[in-house]
Amino acid sequence: MLTRRLFAVAGLGVAAVLVAACGKQEAPAPKAEAKKEEPKKPDPVKIGFVYVSPIGEAGWTSQHNRGREEMAKNLGERVTTSFVEKVSEAADAERVIRDMAQQGHKLIFTTSFGFMNPTLKVAEEFPDVRFEHATGFKTANNMATYNARFYEGRYLAGMIAGKSTKTNTLGYVAAFPIPEVLQGINAFTLGARSVNPKAQVRVVWTNSWFDPGKERDAANALIGQGADVLTHHTDSTAVVATAEEKGKLAVAYHSDMSKFGPKAQLAAVTHHWGAYYTQRAQAVLDGKWSSGRVWMGMKDGAIKLDAINPSVPKEVADMVAARGQDIAAGKFHPFTGPIRTNEGKEVIGKDAVMTDEQLGQMNFYVQGVVGKVPASNK
Numbered sequence: 001m002l003t004r005r006l007f008a009v010a011g012l013g014v015a016a017v018l019v020a021a022c023g024k025q026e027a028p029a030p031k032a033e034a035k036k037e038e039p040k041k042p043d044p045v046k047i048g049f050v051y052v053s054p055i056g057e058a059g060w061t062s063q064h065n066r067g068r069e070e071m072a073k074n075l076g077e078r079v080t081t082s083f084v085e086k087v088s089e090a091a092d093a094e095r096v097i098r099d100m101a102q103q104g105h106k107l108i109f110t111t112s113f114g115f116m117n118p119t120l121k122v123a124e125e126f127p128d129v130r131f132e133h134a135t136g137f138k139t140a141n142n143m144a145t146y147n148a149r150f151y152e153g154r155y156l157a158g159m160i161a162g163k164s165t166k167t168n169t170l171g172y173v174a175a176f177p178i179p180e181v182l183q184g185i186n187a188f189t190l191g192a193r194s195v196n197p198k199a200q201v202r203v204v205w206t207n208s209w210f211d212p213g214k215e216r217d218a219a220n221a222l223i224g225q226g227a228d229v230l231t232h233h234t235d236s237t238a239v240v241a242t243a244e245e246k247g248k249l250a251v252a253y254h255s256d257m258s259k260f261g262p263k264a265q266l267a268a269v270t271h272h273w274g275a276y277y278t279q280r281a282q283a284v285l286d287g288k289w290s291s292g293r294v295w296m297g298m299k300d301g302a303i304k305l306d307a308i309n310p311s312v313p314k315e316v317a318d319m320v321a322a323r324g325q326d327i328a329a330g331k332f333h334p335f336t337g338p339i340r341t342n343e344g345k346e347v348i349g350k351d352a353v354m355t356d357e358q359l360g361q362m363n364f365y366v367q368g369v370v371g372k373v374p375a376s377n378k
Contacts, residue, residue: 048105049083052112053210059235063271064111070274089114101126119239138207149297151187153269155334156305157251158191168198171222177376179362187334189368199257210235256307267308298328
């Protein structure tokens with residue numbers, strides 16, 4: 001009996017020790033939660049621009065570059081942009097465009113007419129890259145074209161020039177005799193003669209988009225022929241600056257150039273590309289880019305008549321503004337008949353409007369332009 005009691009007491013003691021020991025155990029530490037990884041941001045899309053002339057402070061390339069900057073600001077970290085300026089419209093263009101594609105650019109804008117065929121060739125080699133060519137007419141599955149109706153602003157500028165000339169002779173410095181440039185010359189002339197039937201336009205060709213020396217020489221030649229209002233379809237500020245130096249008047253093109261001709265500049269036909277560049281880059285980001293042809297105008301905000309000099313009489317400025325509103329609203333087209341060439345051939349009859357196809361094939365001067373259209377090497 002005594003032995004059994006001892007075992008019983010011992011058993012109770014062991015149990016007590018075990019209970020006590022169990023009571024001192026700490027609860028196991030909770031497992032650390034795995035950190036949620038932040039979703040990795042996609043790499044920015046690389047977008048490239050090829051420019052035919054230096055960026056400078058004003059001009060064709062300057063406006064495209066401002067459009068690039070606007071697009072980059074709008075899209076932020078989702079894109080990165082780069083550019084190459086002063087690219088000739090020859091074999092050099094093909095090399096530069098190909099280099100951009102090889103460097104991983106997924107969208108490439110080539111911003112001069114002579115870049116069309118090089119862009120098309122490189123587009124065939126890089127089907128996964130998207131290409132956009134300014135002012136051309138050839139497209140592919142991965143190559144689109146875009147243009148602006150520069151002639152709309154030209155017509156308005158011609159109205160101001162026609163009202164401002166004292167000699168009834170207007171001077172036009174032009175680059176190459178391609179449809180885009182001829183549209184501008186003819187619209188400028190039609191606008192001038194709509195308010196001054198005696199106005200005539202003389203043209204000097206430089207055969208270069210950007211050559212300040214040639215542009216200056218051309219401007220001086222036109223002044224020598226009696227022109228007291230000048231304009232240009234070339235990239236530099238030389239024509240406006242020459243008009244300022246010689247005490248003549250001028251209409252700037254591409255950009256506001258009043259800095260270079262504060263007294264000379266009557267107005268500026270300006271180009272605005274930022275909205276288009278943003279839209280097309282966004283389409284690439286969204287996987288919705290598609291090829292096609294776009295021809296924007298005043299209604300799209302791509303073309304404006306800006307920086308009208310205070311010296312322009314209010315009644316003239318108001319008349320021009322009203323005509324501009326009509327153009328933007330589609331109520332008036334600058335190439336509304338009757339229109340004849342300067343050799344007397346009827347192009348379209350009264351109240352008829354030239355089609356886009358006809359405009360794209362323009363190869364003549366309208367009545368009021370002096371001389372003959374030279375052969376184009378473009």
